[in-house]
């Protein structure tokens with residue numbers, strides 16, 4: 001479970017996130033929607049303890065991202081789109097193993113988890129290839145494996161389908177839905193309204209660092225009397 005309380009982040013004069021408060025329950029996918037520069041990545045990076053907040057706090061399964069960041073790291077997985085941050089010169093197996101070790105898993109735990117993921121994600125024939133030689137979609141599969149090797153219960157997806165073709169994007173979508181079935185708490189940030197409508201149970205709209213509206217898709221459509229989430233979004237963020 002994710003509980004965010006008045007979370008803020010400033011970079012000198014830029015207030016990237018202002019007093020954000022929200023909750024994500026177990027088995028729930030919450031969409032974080034906003035224009036370029038709205039503060040989505042900054043919010044997710046703070047929750048993943050990659051950035052220190054300048055105000056407020058958040059708890060991940062009861063652990064504070066400020067006072068208990070080590071514990072939080074064990075509970076959380078974060079998947080980025082675009083550059084997936086793998087080591088090109090290492091093989092698939094070495095990449096996944098490395099991240100398992102970073103997350104404090106023992107050798108045995110790591111190998112068991114890797115063997116399971118190899119089957120689950122159909123990675124067998126790629127395991128001993130160098131990551132630099134794989135296609136973008138395959139790399140994304142490897143980053144999914146890396147992302148879940150330590151079995152996180154809270155998953156953060158930051159535009160995870162950027163640059164993927166339809167088949168690879170579907171793999172990511174199916175994976176996210178499977179995570180929900182397993183009762184994980186999920187935040188999904190995207191520019192694509194179609195993706196958000198397909199996957200999310202609830203949507204948070206963030207504009208210039210502030211949460212301006214939050215609710216289910218039905219809530220938005222009903223309140224703003226429109227069937228198009230795209231139109232509603234544009235109306236809310238100022239009609240640009």
Ligand SMILES: Nc1ncnc2c1ncn2[C@@H]1O[C@H](COP(=O)(O)OP(=O)(O)OP(=O)(O)O)[C@@H](O)[C@H]1O
Pocket residue numbers: 011014015016034035036037038039040041042043
């Ligand atoms: N390290 C940094 N130093 C200074 N300013 C930053 C830094 N990271 C982000 N910002 C600023 O904070 C604001 C929010 O950026 P953020 O990356 O969180 O937006 P975003 O909603 O993820 O955008 P996008 O959809 O383009 O990824 C922007 O004005 C950005 O320029």
